């Protein structure tokens with residue numbers, strides 16, 4: 001059985017992974033952070049996104065990202081592209097802007113946080129239904145592997161690696177890389193607890209995930 005105190009570490013891992021992709025997303029600081037304000041608002045997020053989305057197609061592609069100080073650089077774009085579809089949507093942009101603001105100890109408007117939570121909840125919903133276990137148990141073998149889970153959660157594949165994999169590993173009490181029904185309950189609880197959080201903690205304590213990310217030293221900006 002997973003201990004409930006594991007879940008803050010799961011959150012932390014997600015933050016390390018997510019935060020490592022960005023220092024600051026806005027194309028210029030004034031676009032996302034009005035002078036005299038330390039609070040990131042939903043309006044700031046949208047303005048930063050629209051400024052970066054030069055051709056206004058509602059997506060940030062790699063060439064647009066190259067013009068954004070916070071998005072350019074080897075590997076950064078890919079890390080922010082949570083569903084791996086080659087572009088950044090507003091949810092992906094908001095998620096990373098929020099993380100980078102919290103890391104920089106800027107306050108984040110509750111509306112921004114709640115929108116981030118909405119998108120995480122959408123990802124998490126598949127784990128929280130009553131018949132989640134049987135839905136996910138593709139081969140009906142009575143256990144779940146991470147690959148089985150991945151086939152059912154295709155749209156946020158990188159999210160899966162960032163926070164589902166650590167939750168999975170933490171819940172896998174007997175370390176056989178499969179979740180029994182009982183282990184799955186601990187996993188689902190961690191996901192449920194995590195998607196309820198209102199703000200991630202500012203510091204991180206990495207948990208080993210299946211595909212470890214290259215991490216910056218803790219506290220690096």
Ligand SMILES: [Ca+2]
Pocket residue numbers: 053054055056057058059060061064
């Ligand atoms: Ca675009």
Ligand SMILES: [Ca+2]
Pocket residue numbers: 081082083084085086087088089092
């Ligand atoms: Ca994307």
Ligand SMILES: [Ca+2]
Pocket residue numbers: 172173174175176177178179180183
């Ligand atoms: Ca197991």
